[in-house]
Amino acid sequence: MIEIDAITKRYDDITVVDTVSMIVEPRTVTVIVGTSGSGKTTLLRMINRLVEPSSGAIRLDGEDSRSIPGHELRRRIGYAIQGHGLFPHRTVAQNIATVPNLLEWPKARVDAKVEELLSLFQLDPKVFANRYPHELSGGQQQRVGVARALAAEPKVLLMDEPFGALDPIIRAKAQEDLLAIQKHFETTIVLVTHDMDEAFHLADKIAVMDKGRVLQYGPPPELVRHPANPFVQTLIGDMQRPFRLLAVSTVAGATEPGEAGGEPISEDLSLQEALAELMWSGRRAAPVISQTGEMVGRITLDALLKHAARPK
Amino acid sequence: MTPTILVSIWVPRLLRGLLLVVLLAFLLSPESFESLLKPLVQPNAPAIYNQGSLLTITLLHLRTVFLATVAATVIAVLLAILVTRPFGAEFLPLSRSLVNIGQTFPPVAVLALSVPAVGFGEKPTLIALFLYGLLPIFENTLTALTNLPRPVMEAAKGSGMTSIQRLLKVELPLSLPVIVGGIRLSVVIGLATATIGSTVAAKTLGEVIIAGLQSNNLAFVLQGGLIVGALAVLIYDALGAVEAMLARRAGLA
Numbered sequence A: 001m002i003e004i005d006a007i008t009k010r011y012d013d014i015t016v017v018d019t020v021s022m023i024v025e026p027r028t029v030t031v032i033v034g035t036s037g038s039g040k041t042t043l044l045r046m047i048n049r050l051v052e053p054s055s056g057a058i059r060l061d062g063e064d065s066r067s068i069p070g071h072e073l074r075r076r077i078g079y080a081i082q083g084h085g086l087f088p089h090r091t092v093a094q095n096i097a098t099v100p101n102l103l104e105w106p107k108a109r110v111d112a113k114v115e116e117l118l119s120l121f122q123l124d125p126k127v128f129a130n131r132y133p134h135e136l137s138g139g140q141q142q143r144v145g146v147a148r149a150l151a152a153e154p155k156v157l158l159m160d161e162p163f164g165a166l167d168p169i170i171r172a173k174a175q176e177d178l179l180a181i182q183k184h185f186e187t188t189i190v191l192v193t194h195d196m197d198e199a200f201h202l203a204d205k206i207a208v209m210d211k212g213r214v215l216q217y218g219p220p221p222e223l224v225r226h227p228a229n230p231f232v233q234t235l236i237g238d239m240q241r242p243f244r245l246l247a248v249s250t251v252a253g254a255t256e257p258g259e260a261g262g263e264p265i266s267e268d269l270s271l272q273e274a275l276a277e278l279m280w281s282g283r284r285a286a287p288v289i290s291q292t293g294e295m296v297g298r299i300t301l302d303a304l305l306k307h308a309a310r311p312k
Numbered sequence B: 001m002t003p004t005i006l007v008s009i010w011v012p013r014l015l016r017g018l019l020l021v022v023l024l025a026f027l028l029s030p031e032s033f034e035s036l037l038k039p040l041v042q043p044n045a046p047a048i049y050n051q052g053s054l055l056t057i058t059l060l061h062l063r064t065v066f067l068a069t070v071a072a073t074v075i076a077v078l079l080a081i082l083v084t085r086p087f088g089a090e091f092l093p094l095s096r097s098l099v100n101i102g103q104t105f106p107p108v109a110v111l112a113l114s115v116p117a118v119g120f121g122e123k124p125t126l127i128a129l130f131l132y133g134l135l136p137i138f139e140n141t142l143t144a145l146t147n148l149p150r151p152v153m154e155a156a157k158g159s160g161m162t163s164i165q166r167l168l169k170v171e172l173p174l175s176l177p178v179i180v181g182g183i184r185l186s187v188v189i190g191l192a193t194a195t196i197g198s199t200v201a202a203k204t205l206g207e208v209i210i211a212g213l214q215s216n217n218l219a220f221v222l223q224g225g226l227i228v229g230a231l232a233v234l235i236y237d238a239l240g241a242v243e244a245m246l247a248r249r250a251g252l253a
Ligand SMILES: Nc1ncnc2c1ncn2[C@@H]1O[C@H](COP(=O)(O)OP(=O)(O)OP(=O)(O)O)[C@@H](O)[C@H]1O
Pocket: A011, A016, A034, A035, A036, A037, A038, A039, A040, A041, A042, A043
C-alpha cells in the first residue's frame, strides 16, 4: 500500500504538486492522467524520492519513505521512465540486469530473469540479449525499459508514459502483457498516461490532475457517472461517456437468461466489445459462453444500452 | 562499397602505414638515409645527427610527453569529476580559470620560472607540458560529464545506483570517448611543445633542431622536425581510432 499524505512540491514560489493525498491499494493499477505540466511526473517521482517533497509524507506499507536511504528505496521500486532511458553502453541483457546486479543476485538467477522477461515481452533472447539499445526500434527500446523496471520483481512499479512510442497493435499487446504481469507478480502499479483509452483500460482507479492538484480519484465508472467538476468531464469526453462505461464492465455482468442465435460472445469481453459485435453482425442479441465454453445465457442490445445510460 | 569510399578509407590507411614504416626505418638505421639528406648540408658536415642516438632521444621525448599527459589526465579528470559533483559545483568557475591560465601562460615562461625551483633537466619540461595538457582534457571531461543524456542519468538514479556507482558505471563510461578526445589534443600539443624543453637541458627532439640551428645544419633541423611531426600524426590518428572505437562501444556512434 502506498499512502500519499498531503504531499507538496514547490520550486521556488511555484507549487507544482499541491497537497495531494491518496491511497494506492496493494496489487492495483492506479493511473494518473491530466494535462501536460499538471505535475504527474513530479508526483510519481516523489514516490521513489527522485524528487524530494517540500512537505508531506509518503508511506510504503506503513513505512515512511524518508526512513529508507534513497538508493535502497529505489532498488525496491521499479521505475520505467518517460522515454526509456536505456544505458547506451550496455547490452539489452545488461540493461535489464541493472537492479538485480545492484542487489547482488547470483549470476544464474540474473540470467534466468533476463531470459524470462525478454521472452515475456516477445523479444527472442537469442536475438536481442546481446544487442545494444541503438540497435533496437523505439518500441523495442521501450519494452526493454519496462523489462528493466520489472527485473528485481518490485512490489511497486512506477511507469511514466511507458507505451508512448508504441504503435496501436504493439501498444495493446504491451497493455495486455502488463496486466498479466501485474496479476502474476501481484505488483502495485502507478502509471502516468495521456491516453484516456489506456487509462480506462488499465486502471482500477484513476487520479485526475490539474495544476498540481488531484481533482478526482476513484474507479473509472465513478469518474464517468459522477465527474467531480467540468474539467474531469471534459477530460473524459462528453461523447465518450457511454462507451467508457461499457469499456469498464464485462459481458458477465450484463448476461441474462435466454437464448439467441449466431456466433456466441465470450463473457470476459468488455461490454464495448460486445456492442461492437452486435452492431457489426446486425443482431439485437447474442448467446454468451463462459471461458470454459458453456452456454450461460444471452446479451441483448437493450441491456447494453441500459448499462451505457447516465445514472438516474 | 563504391570505389570512392574504398579509396577514401584505404588511401589514408596506406599512407599512415607507410609513414610508420619510414619513421621506424629512419630511427633504427638513420645512416641508410644519409644520401637523401646529404644535399642539404655543407660538403664536410654530418647529414645525420651525431651527438646521440636518434632512437634514444625519440624515446625520451615520448617518455616526457607520456608522463606529462598521464599526470595531466589524472588531475584534469579528477578535477572535472569534482566540480561536477553537487559539493564541488562552486569550484567550477575557479577551476576553469586556473586551467585557462595554465593554457595562456607561454610554455617558455613556465620553463624559465620553474628552472630556479626544480633545476635544469626533464622536470621543468614536465611541469610546462603538464600545465599545457590540462585544459583540453579538463574541458572535454567537463563537457562530457555535463551533457550526459538526461533520461539515462535519471534511469541510473531511478534504478537505485549510489552516486559513486553512477559515476563509475554510467557517467565515466559514457564520457570516455570525449575524454580520450581531450587526451588526444593534449598529446599532440605536448609532442610539439616538448621540443622547447631542450633549452633547459631536457633530452627531447628539440635538441636535434637546436643543434641544427646552431651549426647551420638544415638536415638536423629537418630530421628533428620531421620525427616530431610524424609522431604527432601517427599518435593523433591512433588515439582517434581509439576514440571512435570507444564511442562505438558506448553505443554513441
Ligand atoms: N526541476 C524543476 N524545476 C522547476 N520546475 C520544474 C522542475 N521539474 C518540473 N517543473 C515544473 O513542474 C510542473 C510539472 O511538471 P511535471 O513534469 O510533473 O508535469 P507532467 O504532468 O508530468 O507533464 P507532462 O505530461 O508534459 O509530462 C511543470 O510546470 C514543470 O515546468
